[in-house]
Amino acid sequence: MRKFFTSESVTEGHPDKVCDCISDGLVDAIYAQDPMARCAIECCAAYNLLLIMGEVTTTAEVDYEKTAREIIRSIGYDFGSFSYDKCKILVEIHRQSPDIALGVDASVEKKAGGDEADLFGAGDQGMMFGYACRETEELMPLPIMLSHKLAKRLTEVRKSGLLPYLRPDGKTQVTVEYDGKTPVRIDTVVVSTQHDAFVSQERIAEDMKKFVIREIIPSSLLDENTKYFINPTGRFEIGGPEGDSGLTGRKIIVDTYGGRCAHGGGCFSGKDPTKVDRSATYMARYICKNLVAAGLADEVELQVAYAIGVANPVSIFVDTFGTGKRPDGEIADIVMKEFDLRPYSIIKTLSLRAPIYSATCAYGHFGKEGLPWERVDRTDDLKKYL
Numbered sequence: 001m002r003k004f005f006t007s008e009s010v011t012e013g014h015p016d017k018v019c020d021c022i023s024d025g026l027v028d029a030i031y032a033q034d035p036m037a038r039c040a041i042e043c044c045a046a047y048n049l050l051l052i053m054g055e056v057t058t059t060a061e062v063d064y065e066k067t068a069r070e071i072i073r074s075i076g077y078d079f080g081s082f083s084y085d086k087c088k089i090l091v092e093i094h095r096q097s098p099d100i101a102l103g104v105d106a107s108v109e110k111k112a113g114g115d116e117a118d119l120f121g122a123g124d125q126g127m128m129f130g131y132a133c134r135e136t137e138e139l140m141p142l143p144i145m146l147s148h149k150l151a152k153r154l155t156e157v158r159k160s161g162l163l164p165y166l167r168p169d170g171k172t173q174v175t176v177e178y179d180g181k182t183p184v185r186i187d188t189v190v191v192s193t194q195h196d197a198f199v200s201q202e203r204i205a206e207d208m209k210k211f212v213i214r215e216i217i218p219s220s221l222l223d224e225n226t227k228y229f230i231n232p233t234g235r236f237e238i239g240g241p242e243g244d245s246g247l248t249g250r251k252i253i254v255d256t257y258g259g260r261c262a263h264g265g266g267c268f269s270g271k272d273p274t275k276v277d278r279s280a281t282y283m284a285r286y287i288c289k290n291l292v293a294a295g296l297a298d299e300v301e302l303q304v305a306y307a308i309g310v311a312n313p314v315s316i317f318v319d320t321f322g323t324g325k326r327p328d329g330e331i332a333d334i335v336m337k338e339f340d341l342r343p344y345s346i347i348k349t350l351s352l353r354a355p356i357y358s359a360t361c362a363y364g365h366f367g368k369e370g371l372p373w374e375r376v377d378r379t380d381d382l383k384k385y386l
Helices: 015-031 064-075 098-105 142-159 201-216 276-294 328-338 343-350 379-383
Strands: 002-010 038-046 049-057 088-094 126-133 166-179 182-195 227-230 299-306 315-319
Touching (some): 002 142, 002 182, 015 038, 015 049, 015 064, 142 166, 142 201, 182 201, 201 227, 276 328, 276 343, 276 379, 315 328, 328 379
Parallel strands (some): 049 088
Antiparallel strands (some): 002 166, 126 299, 166 182, 299 315
């Protein structure tokens, strides 16, 4: 059966991603000094204004405004109303609410005499999802991986000077045609890229196909029926926060699996790992990737749910979409036996008290080399269940 699936990505210059990058950059700046800090930093950007707000409990001394301006400059906003040296920055940061801290400082289990891993509870309630499949070498869905690679390539050709007329804001989108579960061709590619005022749309279209699309998408997946929409409005000169407001955490589907997997609703950027929105989602990806790499399933989605102040998850759900080598309920039992899903253990397993988060703020949190939740180091432990 033929079917189509679409995913999108955005560049680091997209207004929402500008906010994500600033939020994660500030977390890294804090964690470089204080790995025990509690952070929940959000940003809002519009026209010539950046608001940095949220909760931070730390011994670190960080210049929030200076750090934000450096990040804006590194993205490429050295022009216009949101230029790094001209935009107005307001900082409204306070300590974590003591009511929230009650549950994080000591879990329900710890108060009842639990062990070291019960040291603290989940920083919030909620459900988190992980996913992995065999469509790409990264064990990610093909549409989101191609969209991310196109968006990253847009940034590379801009920053390298290959296409100097490009500006930081941009979006990509890829529609993949499947035969059953097998990707067979690319049906549609959408690229919208900010540009200066003196370049023609004809040149942009030609350059996008030559230097971006054909450099990323395998020619075997493109054919004479593949459709291309490049700057379909006809002009994209005004972009970034000058063209549209931005918010931290507004691109959660871009950040995860491009819509292929369910999402609990919580964002990642700006949060320390006591927030299970972030850490448990990373752990769920780690588990799913190892399950697929070990051969227990070709595709797997994992849901983990928590209650605030409680260390142990309240539920675990596994769906292998009919590809599991064992029944889904048995694989859920394997997950509970082989992986400790208490927040303290997640942080320890994935080494999350480190300044690693700037690497996640753009082009996805998953499918990247070097991130601890992308390791497949538990496959030998899992193969015994085959």
